[in-house]
Amino acid sequence: MVSRLDHVGIAVKSIDQASRIYEDVLGLKVQGIEVVPEQQVRVAFIPVGDSEIELLESTNADGPIAKFIEARGEGIQHVALRVNDINEALERCRNAGLRLIDDRPRKGAGGALIAFVHPKSSNGVLLEICQR
């Protein structure tokens, strides 16, 4: 059902500052930057082999990423698993009693269909289920 680790989402105060570490020091390359207005976030994708690092910068002081950083500081915000069939994956999560933040898939960055599983039901990790 899950084909790979799609990406790790990292909440940062500044994509420009954070991407310097990945580009200048680690030799990776930011592939694209996109604003997702519904999430009040600016997203940078950095491919790492078959997976990606997703840098998340808030576009609004009240946005979810701004609140995350305020409460916990910069750092890993979510882990995304790629699935072939997101509806089937959500059904399995639901049947297993996991708490879903999104009852149905919605549009995420990069044209993906995504849905989140609440960290309270997945060992403190905000899980993103993602279909590309």
Ligand code: ZN
């Ligand atoms: Zn993500």
